[in-house]
Amino acid sequence: MNVKTKLSDCVRPLLLGALLLGTSAMAEVQPLNRVVAIVDNDVIMQSQLDARVREVQQTISKRGAELPPQDVLTQQVLERLIVENIQLQIGDRSGIRITDEELNQAIGTIAQRNGMSVEQFQAALAQDGLSYIEARDQVRREMIISRVRQRRVAERIQVTDQEVQNFLASDLGKMQLSEEFRLANILIPTPDGASSDAIRAAETQARDIYQQLQQGADFAQLAIARSASETALEGGEMGWRKAAQLPPPFDTLLGSLSAGDVTEPIRTPGGFIILKVLEKRGGETLVRDEVNVRHILIKPSEIRSAAETQRLAERIYQRIEAGEDFAELAKSFSEDPGSALNGGSLNWIAPNALVPEFREVMNNTPSGEVSKPFQSQFGWHVLQVMGRRATDSSAQFREQQAMTLLRNRKYDEELQTWLRQIRDEAYVETRI
Structure with a gap:
């Protein structure tokens, strides 16, 4: 007998027997729960489906998004439960177990990330109408699934040294691994076709501002009062920019500056710009x-x-x-x-x-x-x-970063392929 049909064959006679009962007997039966899907050697119950649908509805509502039609949402959630169930059965056959100590540690970490104690976390779940016992069980399932994926997916991924070097040499690699700067700017504009006198006047104005900054003047106040930049009213703040996103000479110039430093006025097509490094991150020399x-x-x-x-x-x-x-x-x-x-x-x-x-x-x-x-x-x-x-291990650190980025990219691709594979190979019978 095929192992994938064994459970189905056991359930079908029960259903058939119920159909052969008289209508009066059927009218007296009010089932509290029922099977909504058979997945290999396990089942998914209506109560599991209903509970997960409620969780998803709450999550969507908290985001302020519009809920999809009920039948569409139910089908999506059921499919998610089916794929989870397949992975849990793989974990069970592989002997993967989560100890209470590991589970308690994971719950503590989740609570801490949300700025709560475990007791506060339990109270928050209760306020949302969720059971702490069910939450623990869900965390246990997610931990099992994570370990199954590590064994079945992550171990199959290989990243060669050549792939790492190619990535580091690519524009994308340089972009993702370059330094980032939180910048503010002051722009003294020069109009198109400006005369040499107008350009000199703009440069003189920019130099005057630079001298004031060197003497301790507040950058944000000068930006608000003197800058023609679109961010002038925000004190010139531009947000975070990667070095690889900046035009020459800023891409290399900023690397030599520390947080709080300002550049001398630099001529650009739009005028003279002074940049201030508010913060910097990434690309450090290690x-x-x-x-x-x-x-x-x-x-x-x-x-x-x-x-x-x-x-x-x-x-x-x-x-x-x-x-x-x-x-x-x-x-x-x-x-x-x-x-x-x-x-x-x-x-x-x-x-x-x-x-x-x-x-x-x-x-x-x-x-x-x-x-x-x-x-x-x-x-x-x-x-x-x-x-x-x-x-100086900066180069080695960048190689490790590149390796991690490439592995994560390959993992996402391999995971989706693997999930489709195990779903196609499983025996699944839905009863909605």
């Missing part, structure tokens, strides 16, 4: 501290007690202090398989990538010095700091 460090790790084991492990680490430290080669001792004794063959070297590494105990000792050890033995969760260490440096 400098990361790195340490070149090597270590020897000694672990306790079934044949070596904790005390014996400590004593061995101390003897190795004494041999290093006596002049023996750190790298050779690391190759002979270190039980860190990732670094032992390299003389214990971890190469250049960011301190935040290390466990707190290791990081603290490393930070307090001068370059060229060897630390005394110390303990971490992995065992006993002796480390030597070989050097320190500050690395």
Whole structure:
């Protein structure tokens, strides 16, 4: 028997039996709930559909939008429930479970994002006519669906290094990853076909304003009083602009300015413009501290007690202090398989990538010095700091941003394809 028809075959005899009852018996039956859809080996009940329709109606009403016809809305909601149900069944077959602790943490996060405590969140739900128990169940379902998608969709997405580089070199990539500035402007206009005298007069006026700004004059007040810009009455404020959206020379000039700085007057086709950087974000130069460090790790084991492990680490430290080669001792004794063959070297590494105990000792050890033995969760260490440096990781950060943008784009496309696929492959019988 086909597994997808098994549940349907079980439900049909019940319905057929009801149809064979006499009309008087049928008149006495007032069903409180009924099946509105069979989805593989599960069902969707009328009560589930009604509850979700009410939620959607409330959401649409709060946005001030017009509700679609009831039959259209009901069909849309039912289709959403069907696709959700298919994913929940995939999660169940895959053994995906959400613990109460994970669920409580998720509820707490939702409440916090809305500026509420959990108790206030419960009260808000009750005020909207929603059950807290039902809300918890809905959050649990959404968490299961999210994990199913991570396993089935996200893991199939691949972004190559070449795709990242192509994106970074594209106009779209430059636009999305460029710096952003919140700007204000003052415009001293020059009419079309202006004479040289008129242009000089406009420049003189712009220079006078610039001098006042340099002496501490308020930019917004000068914009209101002197600017011909369409944003003059707003103090010249233009909102946020990406560097890639600005014409030369502003696209490169603003990068050297800090929040609060103003440009000198710059000639444009419309006149002379002075810009003020109110805020800036994105495109920062990211400098990361790195340490070149090597270590020897000694672990306790079934044949070596904790005390014996400590004593061995101390003897190795004494041999290093006596002049023996750190790298050779690391190759002979270190039980860190990732670094032992390299003389214990971890190469250049960011301190935040290390466990707190290791990081603290490393930070307090001068370059060229060897630390005394110390303990971490992995065992006993002796480390030597070989050097320190500050690395500009801006390019790496932009590559990570590009990778994330490309993965998200591919994820959205792949998700829609996957949802259509599982919907087409599922056994679905609707009974509205």
